[in-house]
Amino acid sequence: xxxxxxxxxxxxxxxxxxxxxxxxxxxxxxxxxxxxxxxxxxxxxxxxxxxxxxxxxxxxxxxxxxxxxxxxxxxxxxxxxxxxxxxxxxxxxxxxxxxxxxxxxxxxxxxxxxxxxxxxxxxxxxxxxxxxxxxxxxxxxxxxxxxxxxxxxxxxxxxxxxxxxxxxxxxxxxxxxxxxxxxxxxxxxxxxxxxxxxxxxxxxxx
Amino acid sequence: xxxxxxxxxxxxxxxxxxxxxxxxxxxxxxxxxxxxxxxxxxxxxxxxxxxxxxxxxxxxxxxxxxxxxxxxxxxxxxxxxxxxxxxxxxxxxxxxxxxxxxxxxxxxxxxxxxxxxxxxxxxxxxxxxxxxxxxxxxxxxxxxxxxxxxxxxxxxxxxxxxxxxxxxxxxxxxxxxxxxxxxxxxxxxxxxxxxxxxxxxxxxxx
DNA sequence: GAAAGCACTTGATGTAGATCAAGTGCGCTG
DNA sequence: CAGCGCACTTGATCTACATCAAGTGCTTTC
Numbered sequence: 452x453x454x455x456x457x458x459x460x461x462x463x464x465x466x467x468x469x470x471x472x473x474x475x476x477x478x479x480x481x482x483x484x485x486x487x488x489x490x491x492x493x494x495x496x497x498x499x500x501x502x503x504x505x506x507x508x509x510x511x512x513x514x515x516x517x518x519x520x521x522x523x524x525x526x527x528x529x530x531x532x533x534x535x536x537x538x539x540x541x542x543x544x545x546x547x548x549x550x551x552x553x554x555x556x557x558x559x560x561x562x563x564x565x566x567x568x569x570x571x572x573x574x575x576x577x578x579x580x581x582x583x584x585x586x587x588x589x590x591x592x593x594x595x596x597x598x599x600x601x602x603x604x605x606x607x608x609x610x611x612x613x614x615x616x617x618x619x620x621x622x623x624x625x626x627x628x629x630x631x632x633x634x635x636x637x638x639x640x641x642x643x644x645x646x647x648x649x650x651x652x653x654x655x656x657x
Numbered sequence: 658x659x660x661x662x663x664x665x666x667x668x669x670x671x672x673x674x675x676x677x678x679x680x681x682x683x684x685x686x687x688x689x690x691x692x693x694x695x696x697x698x699x700x701x702x703x704x705x706x707x708x709x710x711x712x713x714x715x716x717x718x719x720x721x722x723x724x725x726x727x728x729x730x731x732x733x734x735x736x737x738x739x740x741x742x743x744x745x746x747x748x749x750x751x752x753x754x755x756x757x758x759x760x761x762x763x764x765x766x767x768x769x770x771x772x773x774x775x776x777x778x779x780x781x782x783x784x785x786x787x788x789x790x791x792x793x794x795x796x797x798x799x800x801x802x803x804x805x806x807x808x809x810x811x812x813x814x815x816x817x818x819x820x821x822x823x824x825x826x827x828x829x830x831x832x833x834x835x836x837x838x839x840x841x842x843x844x845x846x847x848x849x850x851x852x853x854x855x856x857x858x859x860x861x862x863x
Numbered sequence: 864g865a866a867a868g869c870a871c872t873t874g875a876t877g878t879a880g881a882t883c884a885a886g887t888g889c890g891c892t893g
Numbered sequence: 894c895a896g897c898g899c900a901c902t903t904g905a906t907c908t909a910c911a912t913c914a915a916g917t918g919c920t921t922t923c
Contacts, residue, residue, distance in 0.1 A: 524811055532814045534807065547804035556807075586792075593799045598753035600806035601740065601762075605730055607813035608738045608846040612880065632901065640814035645880055647902050818910070838871065851910060853872050865923090872917070881909090887902070893895095 465493050468516050468540045469568055476591050477584045487585070490578040491568040496520075496561040503559040509548035511569040515541055518565020519626075521634055522557040533637040536562075536626055542592065562630060612641045613649045671699050674722050674746045675774055682797050683790045693791070696784040697774040702726070702767040709765040715754035717775040721747055724771020725832075727840055728763040739843040742768075742832055748798065768836060818847045819855045 466488045473479060473487065492511070496502055496518065503509055505524065513520070520543050523533045534557060537543035548555035549572060570578075579586050606615055616639060620627055627635055636646035672694045679685060679693065698717070702708055702724065709715055711730065719726070726749050729739045740763060743749035754761035755778060776784075785792045812821055822845060826833055833841055842852035 524815075526815050530815065532811055534811065546800065547807070550800050556811075590796070590799075593796075593803060594752065594756050596803055597799060597806065600803065600810060601753070603810055604806060604813065605738060605740065605762075607810065608843075609730075609732050609736065637814075642881060643901070644882085644903085648880090651902080848911060849871070850873085850912085854910095857872080867922080868920085870917105870919075873915085875913085875915105877910105877912070879909100879911090880907105882907070883905085885903085885905105887900105889900080890898090892897085 465516060465566065466491065466568065469514050472514070472540055473585070473588050477588050479582075479584065483582055486582060487578065490574040491570055492574075494567050494569055496565045496567055498561055498564050500561050501558055502561065502567070503545060503555055503557060505556055505558050506554050508552055509545040509555045511571045512542055512544035512546070512549055512575070513537075513559070514568040514570070515539055515543065516566045516568060518567070519562045519629060520559055520565060520567075521562055521630070522559045523634075523637070524556055525558070531637055532640075533634050536623075536630055536634070536638065538626055538629070546596075562634070607640060612639065612645055613652070615639050615641075616646065616649050617653070671722060671772065672697065672774065675720050678720070678746055679791070679794050683794050685788075685790065689788055692788060693784065696780040697776055700773050700775055702771040702773055704767055704770050706767050707764055708767065708773070709751060709761055709763065711762055711764050712760050714758055715751040715761045717777045718748055718750035718752070718755055718781070719743075719765070720774040720776070721745055721749065722772045722774060724773070725768045725835060726765055726771060726773075727768055727836070728765045729840075729843070730763055737843055738846075739840050742829075742836055742840070742844065744832055744835070752802075768840070813846060818845065818851055819858070821845050821847075822852065822855050823859070 466484075469491065470479075470484050470487065479487070491514070493516075502513060502520070503522075515537055517539055519536065519538045521533050521537070522535045522543055522545070523531050525531055535543060543559060545555040545557045545559070547553065575589075579589070606618060610618065619635075619639065630638075632646060632650075633643045636643045639646065641649075672690075675697065676685075676690050676693070685693070697720070699722075708719060708726070709728075721743055723745055725742065725744045727739050727743070728741045728749055728751070729737050731737055741749060749765060751761040751763045751765070753759065781795075785795070812824060816824065825841075825845065836844075838852060838856075839849045842849045845852065847855075
């Protein structure tokens with residue numbers, strides 16, 4: 452079955468969403484699009500496959516053309532904590548490790564069979580040297596990331612479990628419906644039992 | 658009394674910490690230091706004075722040469738949530754509002770009489786045009802900010818109130834001792850009563 | 864120096880969510 | 894298609910922290 456939610460039925464080109472993401476933020480010419488593609492390494496990833504192990508160095512940042520991934524940490528008691536979901540059109544990485552060369556804090560795992568585009572640090576530096584407007588693209592990504600993380604910190608500080616869930620459903624209903632619920636619970640910092648109860652309560656109020 | 662914690666007894670120059678912060682991350686020449694200073698607007702801020710009101714547009718980012726500030730949000734029930742403390746050598750702003758021109762989410766208030774350096778967006782753009790290595794400095798700031806925010810999200814998700822407190826005391830003991838305890842509690846997402854109990858417990862174990 | 868205001872501490876009680884333990888349902892495999 | 898494994902749901906009980914209410918201590922003001 453080739454039809455994927457929010458995707459055109461037929462994928463013409465492996466880099467479509469990447470170029471769309473970039474052109475939404477900065478202006479790029481057709482010749483530049485061809486150049487950009489050359490810096491990326493296409494890769495297919497199987498459901499449950501890890502693309503990053505905590506403790507290794509994160510060697511590339513990953514753009515998702517199809518599928519879904521999650522990044523997560525494992526605490527001292529062996530509990531997993533989902534830090535991020537990423538789907539078509541989104542980036543995922545351990546950015547601290549990628550940029551500093553330190554050990555990664557996160558594992559990154561595919562939740563569905565996926566197709567991704569990887570960008571190594573040397574390729575990224577080359578690309579920005581040769582196409583300077585890309586610097587602005589990545590700066591905007593970082594800024595948006597900071598704003599999103601700050602909002603998430605505030606939500607953790609100030610909202611009840613149900614309020615967090617409802618807010619998340621407001622912002623990304625499709626992702627949350629698509630992701631395994633135990634991981635949604637983990638992302639919200641609550642147990643699967645609590646999430647199940649909240650969902651039941653919310654449904655009974657409709 | 659002119660002696661301030663962690664500060665030389667006599668302040669020679671209003672931009673000392675700023676230049677130190679920058680030169681720790683990128684290489685700058687003496688002539689460039691003089692140029693950099695010119696983009697910043699020095700300002701004295703009184704204890705309890707607001708330098709940003711939520712709802713306004715954040716017009717400048719602020720570097721602290723002396724003193725302490727906090728940024729915080731006020732929720733629908735009127736509760737304050739401290740998002741950040743900033744002291745000498747640190748930056749503070751509502752970065753989303755600063756860069757996009759949207760309304761600020763945060764209030765920023767001085768917790769002590771302070772001296773700060775403000776940098777408007779036009780001045781920032783000019784400065785980076787004329788001194789391109791500064792782009793790298795601000796990029797590194799953003800990267801460090803992302804890493805710190807991610808760690809904070811994980812802490813909220815996975816640690817108990819006491820663990821969060823102990824971790825914070827490990828990382829910035831001086832700031833936490835210097836800040837009013839009610840705001841420390843707010844920063845940790847716990848009540849002042851709980852923080853008081855934790856502190857008592859921890860002290861009784863020494 | 865006394866009084867007022869407010870931050871911090873302490874005690875009692877309440878509660879949102881965690882933990883533990885089964886039961887149910889869904890997807891995958893042979 | 895049947896069986897197995899595991900995700901999700903449900904019920905009971907527990908607990909870390911919130912809430913409420915005073916008491917104590919510190920700082921500021923007159």
